[in-house]
Amino acid sequence: MRDRRLPLLTAGLLAALTTAACGAADGGTAADAGGEAADTVTVAATDDACDVASSELPAGTHQFQVTNSGSQVTEFYVYADGDRVMGEVENIAPGLTRELLVELPAGTYAATCKPGMVGDGIRSDLTVTGEAAQLSEDETLSQAGTDYQRYVQSQTGALLEQTTAFVDAVKGGDVEGAKALYPVARTYWERIEPVAESFGDLDPVIDGREGDQAEGEDFTGFHRIEQALWVGGTTEGTAPYADKLLADVQQVVDRANGTTLEPLQLANGAKALLDEIATGKITGEEERYSHTDLWDFAANLEGSEAAVQALRPYLEEADPDLVAQLDERFAAAEAELEQYRTDGGWTLHDQLTEDQLQGLSDRITALSESVGQVAAVVADQ
Structure with missing residues (x-):
């Protein structure tokens, strides 16, 4: 789940992390990568408008250029029917401009800004007409979607298995067993988040944090149970939430196993996983009760690399220099994180110093800058 609220670290570190992430991790445009720029559609976002x-x-393929002139952090989505996410860009701080490449076949869509990053957002109808060759018609790019789908299927089975074990421990009143299983189950969720988040109705109820909910919505999912386990030290009253979590995860598994991401969705998803670390999870906001954030970091890195590797055969032909840079920066980010591996998994977030967190942020931000160029290369096929 993406960041919805202000981070919890000191103002100094927050400022440093935000500057690094927003300055370098916004990713490249088609023009940045030396390719042919897609049509640019400007979006003026404020606290009460999405023009x-x-x-x-x-x-x-179109490039949406979203400028946030409001006072709240916002995000921008292009939704198809059923709130299926065609593309998204999140954590657009006041005063910033972020860009998003999206491939849209003929149909009706909703261009949506979400001030405060909660609720249904401010929606504008978007009609796409005519015909255009799709990126997935390229044989190599089509194979990338098929290859990544196999990866997703390998992860969803484990997600369901580990979530079932976690739920059983919660319902059995085994606090320590549930705590041990919690970050393991979430690992499989975090690896396939680009797919899971394409089902906009399920992601918030599974992965929403306290304060993410619109008025009248219940706080459910992994983090609701995390709060009970680490803050209350109990599973009392959590059985209904555990049952709902397992049912919702089963829905994600069923949908994900039948969903193949389009090439630009793969590229955007790979970058979004890294931005999620660099602009929010680095602060400890995600796992605020358990402090198991580094399990999420590792899973996001692995998931991003899996998406990029699926696209690798195409990228090697289109931009071998970028591939070399990606290999170097993935290795550097993984080495930086590896310092904090323990016998039981990973060092807890609240045991890391600000300098250690900054080191992680720098590596992830540099990697995100490189991965941000992948969509432009794919769009210029």
């Missing part, structure tokens, strides 16, 4: 420059677009 999209055009409500009608031709089929094809």
